[in-house]
Amino acid sequence: MRDLFKNDLPDLRSVSSVIDLTALDVISPGSPGYRACARSSLIVRCHSVSDVVQVIAHAAATGRRLMPRGGGHCFVDRRPADGIVADLSGMDRIAVDDHGVAAIGAGANLATMYATLHEHGRTIPAGCGDTVGIAGLTLGGGIGLLGRQYGLTCDRLVGAQVVLADRSVVECDEHRESDLFWALRGAGGGQFGIVTEVRFATVPEPSVCRIEGSWTAGDVVQAWQDWAPGAPDGMSVNLTVQAGRATLFGASTLPPAETESLLREFTARAGVRYAIDIRLDVPYSMVKPTFSALDPDDKPRRARSEFFARTMTERTTGELLQRLTGNRRLAFTAMGGAYNRVAEEDTAFAHRGERFLLEEAGDPGDPWVDEAWSTAHAEGSGRVYPNFPDLALQDPRLAYHAGNHPRLAALKKNCDPHRLFDFPQAL
Numbered sequence: 215m216r217d218l219f220k221n222d223l224p225d226l227r228s229v230s231s232v233i234d235l236t237a238l239d240v241i242s243p244g245s246p247g248y249r250a251c252a253r254s255s256l257i258v259r260c261h262s263v264s265d266v267v268q269v270i271a272h273a274a275a276t277g278r279r280l281m282p283r284g285g286g287h288c289f290v291d292r293r294p295a296d297g298i299v300a301d302l303s304g305m306d307r308i309a310v311d312d313h314g315v316a317a318i319g320a321g322a323n324l325a326t327m328y329a330t331l332h333e334h335g336r337t338i339p340a341g342c343g344d345t346v347g348i349a350g351l352t353l354g355g356g357i358g359l360l361g362r363q364y365g366l367t368c369d370r371l372v373g374a375q376v377v378l379a380d381r382s383v384v385e386c387d388e389h390r391e392s393d394l395f396w397a398l399r400g401a402g403g404g405q406f407g408i409v410t411e412v413r414f415a416t417v418p419e420p421s422v423c424r425i426e427g428s429w430t431a432g433d434v435v436q437a438w439q440d441w442a443p444g445a446p447d448g449m450s451v452n453l454t455v456q457a458g459r460a461t462l463f464g465a466s467t468l469p470p471a472e473t474e475s476l477l478r479e480f481t482a483r484a485g486v487r488y489a490i491d492i493r494l495d496v497p498y499s500m501v502k503p504t505f506s507a508l509d510p511d512d513k514p515r516r517a518r519s520e521f522f523a524r525t526m527t528e529r530t531t532g533e534l535l536q537r538l539t540g541n542r543r544l545a546f547t548a549m550g551g552a553y554n555r556v557a558e559e560d561t562a563f564a565h566r567g568e569r570f571l572l573e574e575a576g577d578p579g580d581p582w583v584d585e586a587w588s589t590a591h592a593e594g595s596g597r598v599y600p601n602f603p604d605l606a607l608q609d610p611r612l613a614y615h616a617g618n619h620p621r622l623a624a625l626k627k628n629c630d631p632h633r634l635f636d637f638p639q640a641l
Contacts, residue, residue: 305320
């Protein structure tokens with residue numbers, strides 16, 4: 215690993231000498247906005263790679279743990295107690311070259327990314343939340359409505375810039391620092407260093423059929439499990455179930471007639487009337503805002519999840535639905551397609567043979583979340599999406615990384631021997 219900055223570092227013996235408060239954008243006790251981040255003793259808003267190097271130098275010198283923050287959408291609070299948060303939101307530059315490769319700052323969110331790529335007629339398969347950070351999403355995999363056709367977000371990653379614990383700045387891709395590049399594709403964020411830029415091979419932005427339907431009865435959940443993961447790659451439809459209502463939503467790059475035919479096949483299986491709204495020729499970047507009412511991101515909640523390699527039995531499905539009251543929610547995300555055409559060992563993302571992802575969510579403190587997870591877990595694969603961390607897991611190494619864990623653990627020891635980047639369930 216290269217070490218570009220050690221000889222030019224400032225004196226590291228005190229906070230004042232490591233971080234010049236007049237030079238860097240620092241939030242510390244007494245600063246406006248500190249209460250919102252009070253778990254950490256220091257928050258530094260980074261605007262350049264040099265800022266990131268300075269923060270890492272200070273953390274290493276003082277023995278404080280360091281956590282990068284992109285979009286801030288982690289399921290659990292990973293901010294280190296009495297540690298430092300490196301806020302990357304100021305590093306959000308996006309550029310697209312003549313070959314369709316997009317270089318995106320680690321602080322960019324999906325709304326900004328989609329809008330910028332749309333101006334170039336390009337996109338990448340990524341998630342739906344407007345304020346989700348692109349870097350964190352990519353590092354944990356990246357599931358979205360184009361994923362069954364083009365793969366995970368990390369499958370489109372062609373390079374990245376990373377600042378390591380020794381303050382070296384490295385460029386990684388298939389040929390340079392290839393082990394690190396392998397790990398960045400699915401091991402989860404904050405593990406090996408601070409990623410400052412990600413580069414993607416974009417795809418032409420498609421116009422899609424926007425799909426939404428809702429029912430109060432019928433065998434919708436069981437039919438979806440049998441049908442959606444095996445649909446053609448261009449069809450990606452997910453299912454959200456709350457008390458008394460199941461909502462199907464997604465997008466299709468298939469011709470409208472084929473899209474409608476497939477959806478009629480689904481409703482016939484489910485035993486419900488065909489009541490699906492299809493909007494034609496919607497630019498992919500514009501689809502997510504139309505589903506905003508379906509996503510309760512602004513509400514406090516607790517969630518657990520697991521992948522499933524096979525359809526759940528009707529008995530298990532029935533048990534899950536029986537106590538689905540109030541704010542309790544089941545969210546089914548279809549896998550299959552391009553997600554599963556990459557070998558498990560080819561990237562750090564180890565979940566390549568799954569049919570769907572199931573999330574159980576409810577109010578904070580609602581015991582149903584654990585009860586529902588346990589009910590479904592009996593038929594799950596034991597694998598968990600790294601971007602949906604779960605502190606209740608008994609064996610997080612197996613759940614997140616499966617057979618890739620030994621290689622990842624060895625790389626962690628090499629890149630971060632003193633565990634500067636550490637948090638519950640880190641490698």
